[in-house]
Amino acid sequence: MDLHAWITEQVDRVEQSIEEDCIPSDEAVPILRRCESDRRILARHRLDPNVTYEPACEGCGTYDDMGLPNVDNLNECPELLDLAHAHGITGNILAGLDRPQPPTRKPERGRLTLASLLATSDAPAALRGPNWKPYPTGARAHGTRQRQVQEGAA
Numbered sequence: 001m002d003l004h005a006w007i008t009e010q011v012d013r014v015e016q017s018i019e020e021d022c023i024p025s026d027e028a029v030p031i032l033r034r035c036e037s038d039r040r041i042l043a044r045h046r047l048d049p050n051v052t053y054e055p056a057c058e059g060c061g062t063y064d065d066m067g068l069p070n071v072d073n074l075n076e077c078p079e080l081l082d083l084a085h086a087h088g089i090t091g092n093i094l095a096g097l098d099r100p101q102p103p104t105r106k107p108e109r110g111r112l113t114l115a116s117l118l119a120t121s122d123a124p125a126a127l128r129g130p131n132w133k134p135y136p137t138g139a140r141a142h143g144t145r146q147r148q149v150q151e152g153a154a
């Protein structure tokens with residue numbers, strides 16, 4: 001469990017305790033408002049899905065022209081650490097938390113690859129060589145690229 005998951009668990013417990021302890025609504029409203037506020041912070045300060053080489057914080061933003069993350073380990077996000085402090089985290093708990101894992105890279109669709117550039121599936125019949133193959137499914141980008149190449153060459 002990383003810091004983000006630990007805080008989420010604390011917020012869940014607070015919300016559950018309101019129901020289980022039958023806390024009167026006038027006392028529950030500010031507590032639930034605080035839980036909602038915590039969840040908004042958790043939604044902003046989460047693993048950056050665009051950074052797959054380290055567990056960066058999306059909410060802390062980036063710097064430099066390269067878009068390098070300001071916080072490269074979500075467990076070190078200052079916003080989350082402050083939030084965890086409010087939920088009573090101790091040094092021992094913090095030290096025992098798991099390092100967050102970077103998000104997995106999603107396969108990109110429509111991206112030009114060497115294989116798609118080399119495909120000959122939509123070449124005009126007059127230009128088809130002995131290795132011509134019909135259009136492969138899932139590789140749509142290469143047709144556009146080949147037409148651009150052909151138009152550029154004409």
Ligand SMILES: [Zn+2]
Nearest residue numbers: 045057060077
């Ligand atoms: Zn952050």
